[in-house]
Amino acid sequence: MANKIPENARFVEVECKDCSNKQIIFLKPATKVNCLACGSTLAIPTGGKADIKGEFVGVVE
Ligand SMILES: [Zn+2]
Numbered sequence: 001m002a003n004k005i006p007e008n009a010r011f012v013e014v015e016c017k018d019c020s021n022k023q024i025i026f027l028k029p030a031t032k033v034n035c036l037a038c039g040s041t042l043a044i045p046t047g048g049k050a051d052i053k054g055e056f057v058g059v060v061e
Pocket of ligand 1: 038
């Protein structure tokens with residue numbers, strides 16, 4: 001899943017696997033990103049491209 005994300009992307013839309021909430025997140029976050037609706041983890045910082053835990057929807061231009 002994560003390998004579909006282009007290297008030059010900065011923001012991506014991710015769908016929460018628990019509640020289907022769609023959320024735009026920074027692809028290289030400094031802190032863990034949680035779903036605003038249910039609090040489930042959507043992305044974990046790695047120092048580079050985040051480890052996306054939700055469903056990748058698309059790149060936000
Ligand atoms: Zn959620």
